[in-house]
Amino acid sequence: MLDTYDKSRKKMLFGSAALLTLVLVVILAVKGSTGLQWIASGLTVGSIYALVAMGFSVIYSSTRVINFAQGEFSMLGGMLMYTFASSAGLPVPLAFIISVVIVSLLGAGFERLAVRRLRDSSVITVIIVTIGFSIFLRAVAKWIWGSEPVKIAAFSGEKPVRFLGAAVVPQSFWVFGFTALAVLLAFLFFNRTLIGKGMRAVAANPDAASLVGVSTSTSSLIAWTVAAALGAAAGIIIAPIRFAAYNVGTMLGLKGFAAAILGGLGSAPGAVVGGLTLGVLETITAGVFPSGYKDALAFLILILVLLAWPQGLLGRRQDVMT
Amino acid sequence: MLLRRFRVGTPVVLLALFVALSLTAFGCGTQVQKPKDFYKIGGVLSTSGPAAPLGQPEQRSLMLFEEQINAKGGIDGVKVKFIIEDDESDPAKAAVAINKLIKQENVLAVIGSSSTGATLAMAPVASKEKITQVCCAAGTKITQPVNEWVFRTPPTDSMAITKVLQYLKNTLKVTEIAILHDSNAFGTGGADELQSKAPGYGIQVVAREQYGSTDTDMTAQLTKIKQTPAQALVVWGTNPGPASIAKNMQQLGMTIPYIGSHGIASKKFIELGGPAANGVVFPAGRLLIPSSIPAGSEWRKAVDEFSAAYKKKYGMDIDTYAAHGWDAGLIITDALKRAGNDPIKLRDEIEKTSKLVGIDGIYTYSPTNHDGLNVSDLIMIKIVNGAWTEAKSS
């Protein structure tokens, strides 16, 4: 995400977007309105994967850490939204902001207390601490909210919008809108603000960056806060469609990660392309094959991409292989 | 420095400690025999984990049952004590728990578990130790073939399926259905049985799709089903999947009848599904609609009393799982009256249970029937305006 505008990347970005469009056209041609429905559903769920993937990318770019708890940020966002909007009855925008802020603070807190201490530790150590964090968050959520799913009211009602034989719930448009907004904001932040550009510098070369006065630790803190906020917001937006529960974070995290790998870790447009592609492919798989194997697709893609094309569509090879 | 010695000494020290303790243990003599001042009944329930919505009401019922029976003086003056463990919806933990209850706590019988997987993991232990297990799970494989030590209280999945097929044939009069099921054991087992029994009712299964337990968007599968000539959709799974399906169907404008499983027999389904839940029909015990039980009957009286007591103690309405738990306690203590402190006699007495009025229904067991209930204890319930009413089934 922080090296968005290398020339070769630009080519790959357009290339993969073109590929995705081609796939969509083929589906439409072959399957007609059923295909359109699949695409609509696929893009909705894909946008969520994209947002989660962006969270992974932000943290990875600045700290080279894979945050296994990313999915839990989304889960917490949804659960907190339930508490504030549905239970406490606060107006939606206010509840949204409060929930996002709480989760962001959690992310920042974790970064300060745990991640910073382990800066010089082995990869395994860091992996385990984020796994521990995800277990912890999930368990706390279960303790507070119980194990049953909860319902959150859709932002603008449930009446589906129908066009050309496909039906889309209004909440989906919120999802698309937010994803687009997030990408735009990310672009502006990382390319037009000093802090953002500083973070890109740290990602590219931490030593050189600190030589010119960019603080690595602040960069890390901001990355974690932003990723937590993104995750929480994603979880809130999708909750009316998905039902929030203490255990939704796991799958979301895994699939979001698969999307990030597909698009190339460390690339925001990559996260979006990866997420949308995964969402659409997954929905088609459920439609075409025995639907039990749907989840296997994400993991299969994950492994295939890692082995054959580890930099994903838009990433960098040397981070991945020996 | 003392610390340096530990380098070599720690294992030796630990060993010495244990040898010493062993000698002390032997020196203590044989295990102190405690007088039997109450009947201990074990319970392994899923009070946490995915099956918690099942295990928690069951535990609440058993606590209430214990309170009530002891208030009446227990069984011939001997009080009853339930010792309940949580298996966290994990089969391996369920096996460890039943082991502990039998060997450490010396229970007379074990109630559990709430879900089929955990129950099946417990059964070999019950058989080996010759202790009765009364489960609250509905999986068919638990009592088919009959395991001489395992009984159940809930209506079986088979009974629910029979009820559904009867409804489809006699009331809806459809000949082609689609099945959409959860990929877990409950959903898959139910779908398999539906598919094999449907032809016997003149019904053809024209589509069968599945979804993952945590999936929330089934539009892909539903779109496929929409293309088939299915006249009704049978959804077999537990919350929240079926609620999402109801919403998806509304979204796609599908109007064919939605028949659910007994897995959605809780208010949660209505809460999650919202307006989309209206019109959904599912099989469940009569206890959910007390008016479907003849007024003045012993059964009705039991249901009303239980319902009131449960509400008074916990502030919640009863549901089918609360009933499963209560009935398990009832069956065991009823047999205890005749068997006394003998676990093997207890099993024999349970098998002799005849027309015992519980909450789920009226129980009759035999050496070949460890299920207790039958199809007539169930009714079809329809959701109308966010509430349950009895659906006409002929």
Added chain:
Amino acid sequence: MEKPRGIAETHSYRTLLIVAAFILILPLWARAIPGDVLHMDIVNIMVLAGIYACAVMGLNLLIGYAGQISLGHSAFFGIGAYTTAILCTRYSWFPTWLGMILGAALSGLIGWLVGKPVLRLKGHYLAIATLGLGEIAFILFSQVKGLTGGTVGILNIPPLSIFGLSFDTDLKFFYLVWAIVLVIMLLTFNLVRSRVGRGLRALHSSEVTADAMGINTGSYKVKVFVWSAVLAGLGGALFAHFQLYINPESFVLTLSILFVTMVVIGGMGNLWGGIVGVVVLAFLPSIIQAFPEWIPGLPESLSNFNNYSLVLYGLLLMIFIIFMPKGIAYGLSRGTVFGKSTAGRLLDRIKAYRSTEK
């Protein structure tokens, strides 16, 4: 990065004997204490611990010695379990000990097939790839109904019988499993002392240097991975013949993470790390659950362990890895439990302060 060290290598065999003696005596001692005091079936828990230990010891070699990681070892555990379960339930004549061996072997074979390509990845990517493999295995266990019984699983698995001796009680199984564990320990001693072992340690310290020195790092990594898969498969087969019922729910990501946790808490790369970690984590829940019985008067929210057992687990994992990254066994061998971690440095400071005080 310090060389991982066992409890003073020269004393390893002695420690092994001590542990063996301890295991011999344990059931006698455990059975003598009345149940209302103990509130846990020690032998039963130790059987499960021993079964897990097989998998964890292999994983310990992979993570601690070879410096790799796997978050998908539940897959191999499951392959071992399903292989023996399927063979022994479909063909009632099939000898269970053979089923176990085949389970371990098949697990190793699959470990080789997937390990070769996957071990080219490093760090986080390897972690995620192995995680993905574990998930795919779970899906296959659940979906290939004809073979695995699907989500319902396989019932009525026959108990283990070797040379006519049937292992159908906890006690017999306890001795069998721990005998196996000790044998594996012996094999591990040999491995660690051999050229392969030294090569692994070199690999862990610095893969680049090891490569430069002519050590075939790729091949070593795969070998360790395959060995860890074999051990995990063996553990799974034992599990199947112990619980006598398996279903896919037993072979999920949570199990893989549990294995890794046991390695970490026990002591990565320490010879005894795997066993220490397994025993600690096997008994911890039971001990905490027994607190209310041992210490009357605890408030309800604290005494009902299941409310917060997972919270504790997550916290424990995080705290442990931050303050005691080398695990318990390493600390035991160095004379203090905290070693050179934050807490250890604190202890050192206190000691230094007190010695200057004199």
